[in-house]
Amino acid sequence: MSKNIEKRKPTFQFAALVMLAIISLTTVGMVVFKASITTMFLLSWLIVVPAAMKLGYTNSEIEELGFEVGKGAFQSNIIILSVGVLIATWIAAGTIPTIVYGGLTIITPKYFLVTTLIVCSLTSLATGTSWGTLGTSGIAMMSIGTSMGVPAGLTAGAIISGAFFGDKISPLSDSTNLSAAVCKTDVITHIKHMTLSTVPAYIICVVLYTVIGFKYANNTIDYNQINQVMKVLNTNFNIGFVAIIPIIFLFTLLLLQKPAIVSILASGILGAVIAFIQEGESINSLLNCMLNGFSIDTGLTYTDQLLNRGGIMSMAETVLLVFVVFVIAGILQKTGFLDVLLQPILSKIGNSRAKLVGSTFIASYLANAFSSSMMFTSVFVGTIMSPLYKDFKLKPENLSRIIQDTATLGSPLIPWNSNAIFCSQTLGVSPFEFIPYCFLSWITPIITFIYGVTGFTMNTYTDEELKIIEKSEEVI
Secondary structure (H helix, E strand, O other): OHHHOOOOOOOHHHHHHHHHHHHHHHHHHHHOOOOOHHHHHHHOHHHHHHHHHHOOOOHHHHHHHHHHHHHHHHHHHHHHHHHHHHHHHHHHOOHHHHHHHHHHOOOOOOOHHHHHHHHHHHHHHHHOOHHHHHHHHHHHHHHHHHHHOOOHHHHHHHHHHHHHHHHHHOOOOHHHHHHHHHOOOOHHHHHHHHHHHHHHHHHHHHHHHHHHHHHHOOOOOOOHHHHHHHHHHHHHOOOOHHHHHHHHHHHHHHHOOOOHHHHHHHHHHHHHHHHHHHOOOOHHHHHHHHHHOOOOOOOOHHHHHHHOOOOHHHHHHHHHHHHHHHHHHHHHHHOOHHHHHHHHHHHHHOOOHHHHHHHHHHHHHHHHHHHOOHHHHHHHHHHHHHHHHHHOOEOHHHHHHHHHHHHHHHHHHOOOOHHHHHHHHHHOOOHHHHHHHOHHHHHHHHHHHHHHHHOOOOOEOOHHHHHHHHHHHHHO
């Protein structure tokens, strides 16, 4: 009989109260108690379920809605777990060490700033982590910059731009996979679309850091730390072309439009084969590495921080977060909360794509400032704005790109954001010193906003594509 109970639509005031309660719970838990975002989103179930029951839904109906929507996280989560395998085997094969080694060989005094950008970009692209890059290549480059007399804020700006460039573009990045998943687009499409704004911005950064770096062309570099890292990498791995074959293989498969999961796992297996043949790793150790991550004690803190990572378990929290987000957001959407909240926004935006993009920018920066977390911002903005982008016939990769261009790159620009604090503590530089020199974080959103206003690169649905999507949603 419960199935026949009439379901009510929430009022705007009630929907706003529920959303505010979720945001407050999550933010207080993360900022005040340093809790995991996954934990806080799961606890928001205690807000969402009673709220939905007040509208006439039974607990079993709510759980059914959550389960049906949660199934949409399947592909994204398998990709994320596959990335964990890939990172571990690429390290074991010497792939990531070779990339870092190659980056360190190109450092010269005249081009110190631009090579700092490139070295940190390569490290972050290879590992998929901005924080890992800051704690390894970033610390090394800060020491070199200090020995040369380069202002600390300037060196830190180049490091941060490189670290967050890789974290944003790398298919190994958890924030990249999360943004794609929340906006319901595949990660490869998401990355391809991001390159249209990030690559032009990166080229401008290369020019700026090169020109500014000429001022320090006659300074000398202390190569002791660089040589130490390179020696450790060369001692523990076979640095060379064979080690980078898994990268070439992966990008070849992706260019041939092969499925992302198959491509990533195949490249991971190739890395394991190279590690078995060239690095002497046993099959047992490689299988354990795929699960728990690569482990090594080189005796050098910098390299240990860089190399001890990867594995399926390292991605477990991201997988749980994606699933919980899908379930919570799905319930809010299916029970009408999001529709009610979006109506006033939609009426203000009207038919203006520029206002839509501008509203997304504002929501992203405010959420980043309010929550101090780019992960929360990705989840919140992606959940709230996705229906609006669909109404404008804009494909989800447009929104996922904007989120990363503002949330991911904007986080180091907010002094109290967790990313800015980590950058400051790791590099030993005040946020107010490096913020003006984080050129990538300033330039990329400008390009993205211009795209949004003009419509350039803003991919749209055809009417036929929209009908297919609507039919699939009716099935769910």
